[in-house]
Amino acid sequence: MTDANAPNSEAEFDVDTAPGDEAPTGHTIASGLRTYLIGLGLAVLLTIFSFVLPSTHLVWAPAVPTALIVFAIAQMGVHLVFFLHLTTGPDNTNNALALAFGVLIVFLVIGGSVWIMDHLNHNMPPMNQVMAMQQ
Numbered sequence: 001m002t003d004a005n006a007p008n009s010e011a012e013f014d015v016d017t018a019p020g021d022e023a024p025t026g027h028t029i030a031s032g033l034r035t036y037l038i039g040l041g042l043a044v045l046l047t048i049f050s051f052v053l054p055s056t057h058l059v060w061a062p063a064v065p066t067a068l069i070v071f072a073i074a075q076m077g078v079h080l081v082f083f084l085h086l087t088t089g090p091d092n093t094n095n096a097l098a099l100a101f102g103v104l105i106v107f108l109v110i111g112g113s114v115w116i117m118d119h120l121n122h123n124m125p126p127m128n129q130v131m132a133m134q135q
Contacts, residue, residue: 039082046075 050071053059059067080086086095124130 035082039078042078042082043075046071046078050075 050068053067053071054064080099084095086092086099088096
């Protein structure tokens with residue numbers, strides 16, 4: 001017979017926490033520090049690779065911008081996972097949706113700005129014609 005007041009393993013850590021607070025999961029400070037150090041190491045390596053890559057001949061010269069974009073996206077991933085602790089767990093659904101919405105807004109603003117500037121550039125007369133109209 002089990003005691004109704006005895007905590008079971010699932011309900012033991014079922015604590016209501018505020019957003020940003022970590023639930024007590026039994027992780028030690030050393031495991032948290034190890035996670036931060038792994039993230040720091042990966043971030044430093046990606047930064048070093050980003051600075052060294054253009055000055056070497058390891059990548060075909062026209063592909064260097066693409067490689068730098070890949071390193072930048074990897075750097076963002078390292079920061080999101082190791083420092084902001086964004087995971088795919090059910091408790092991070094709101095964080096992932098907020099991040100996706102932020103990325104959508106940034107792409108809309110940048111894409112819309114580029115679209116408007118291209119449209120204006122296409123429809124504007126050359127500068128010598130504009131200057132001739134003012135005289």
